[in-house]
Amino acid sequence: MKQIVKYALYGAGGVVLLGGGALAYIVATFDPNALKPQIEQLVLDEKQRTLKLNGPIKLSILPSLGATLSDVSLSERNAPTQQFAQISDARVSLQFWPLLKKKVIVDAVELHGAQVKLVRNAQGEFNFADLMSKEEDPQPNPPVDFDISRIRVDKVNVAFDDQQAGRQMSLSELALAADGLTLKGARNLDFSTRAQVSKPLLDVQLKTRLNQLDMDTEAKRFELDDLQSSVEGKLDAETLKLNLAAPKLSLSGNGASAELLTLDALLSGAARKLDAKFRLENLSGDSKQIAARAFVVDVDGQQAGTAAKLKISSPLGFDVDKLALSLSRLAIQGNITAGPAKAAPVDLSGHLNLGLQAQHLDTALAGKLDGNGLNLSADVKNFSQPAVRFELKADRLDLDRYIAPAKADSGKAGPPAKIDLSALKDLNIDGRISVGQLKKAPLDAREVRVVIAAKHGLINVPLASLKAFGGDIAASATATATASPRITVKPKLSNVDIHAVLKQFANFDRLEGRGFVEGDLAVQGSDATAMKHSVSGNLRAKLNDGALRGINIGKTLRDAKATLANFQGGEKTVASSPNEKTDFTELTASLLLAQGLVSNKDLSMKSPLIRVNGEGEADLKSETVNYLIKAALVATSKGQEGASRDELRGLTIPVRVKGSFAEPKYSLDLSAALKDNAGVKLEEKKAEVKQEIKQKADEAIKKGLKGLFK
Structure with missing residues (x-):
């Protein structure tokens, strides 16, 4: 053997x-x-x-x-x-x-x-x-x-x-x-x-290391041990860094599992910085469903003066077939720094569901923002042309805490601000906003209610109401989503401080009073200047217990008396002073606006001392005014500044207002005053002659009677 x-x-x-x-x-x-x-x-x-x-x-x-x-x-x-x-x-x-x-x-x-x-x-x-094409082999080799x-x-x-x-x-x-x-x-x-x-412009270095890969191709099972992958470089002009780590990852036809999966992401540039850390704990699933006991994101971001440091967490579910993500117990905690605000706290909880295949997102969050109650619900369908439904309720929003004040004007006139709403042409929105108090200097509004709807290229605000400037403000508005949008507004103001409103929104501070304003306005243009030049519509106003700043009409009547007594015509300039004003108990006026030109023919201003009527025009394009005020003394024992009624009785003085909105000039139209008051003077002379004849007749009668009884 x-x-x-x-x-x-x-x-x-x-x-x-x-x-x-x-x-x-x-x-x-x-x-x-x-x-x-x-x-x-x-x-x-x-x-x-x-x-x-x-x-x-x-x-x-x-x-x-x-x-x-x-x-x-x-x-x-x-x-x-x-x-x-x-x-x-x-x-x-x-x-x-x-x-x-x-x-x-x-x-x-x-x-x-x-x-x-x-x-x-x-x-x-x-x-x-052509290199990939292969002829079919009827007897494939093992x-x-x-x-x-x-x-x-x-x-x-x-x-x-x-x-x-x-x-x-x-x-x-x-x-x-x-x-x-x-x-x-x-x-x-x-x-x-x-x-x-x-x-996009991308230039990065990719690195991946894997200590061990075990495969069973028949069972479609893969075991990855100590996976480390990194991306580092530039995205456009910003620095990009990504680091993925999975100590133990198992993938198979029947499922996947990992004790821990982490992804660190950094995007940093001159204008912004975003540092986010993602964690998936106890990941498990199969070919249809993936779940994680905890999905945690730590975000630290800064952009344009705004910073956020937030922790977002929730259990995670993912439907593979439907590509649907579910965050059933979503919690957002941290703080936000924006503008003057320093670390405004955020504490919100709710849920978020995202279906990529169904193109559907819905979320609901409730809690506190900066210590104030906040509720938000939103539903979005069809991501290519989103249909958005949302409702926002907040106890208080102080935007001054989050928005830095505008920089002071350098004095150089720049190009007018562009107003292009064409990007919103496919917008489909149905939303409601309710805020208990909304602050954005100089606006301090309460009970803010806004309803907004947008569809087929038309943005509609059927209701906007708030309490501000001491009264109630309501409006409805529409806008076309075009490069040169047409905007219509129907405002209604009740018992508001008109001086505060005009000073803030029209840079006009010559009128005081409280009262009622309503109208119907329309503008169209691709920038702010074009819109101002196109404004058309009408406004009606009724103000009580106010004043016209810059001129004291009563004093002007008294000063004009001596000039008219000497029958001097022409125009006489009246000095304008912010300390001078004409008080009134009631003012009414209706304005007609057409292509930036504002006209008025029925100004009526009343006070215990004078009556004022007026008519004229204002040009919004050149920001100039040309207006005629006619003032007359009313029947009272004393005129303004102590002048007696006997001195000023029946006197009407035309006052011409011309010049820029910022510095209008006042002048007396003395020629018109002489003409308008000539009839008054004649009647006064007739009355004097009648009185003189009567006095002489009385004296003759008395004299004759005395002779009869001698």
């Missing part, structure tokens, strides 16, 4: 020596370079591409069977001068005997230096599609098992010209290293490259 085993071993050894010798002889005597023309011609015939094997082909048997290629190039299809791919050096070494059992055991795969140019044309066709001990790839550059999307992408200095790559997994996987994209 021992002899049989001994001779068997001798025989086997002899066969091995014989086979090895034969293989060595073939390698020593066979020249693979002699086949290069045939190989190149075969590629040209089969693929219509030009293959160039410029470098020598080397074969080796020790320490393993291997082949080395260098300076290999492949052209585009039917374009011999256009290079598709080029390889500098490539080497593959493998064990010989396992090949007989259809098992490939590769000692090493090495690739040093390669260039690949990928193109997708405007029709969506790729320039490598899969070949393989085992690669070591892979080393470096200095690979891939350029992709996506003509259909109009952008370019590239991977440069691509490197890949792995140990023990088989159909069951790999060890020590390292991948790195520089990625560049033209739209």
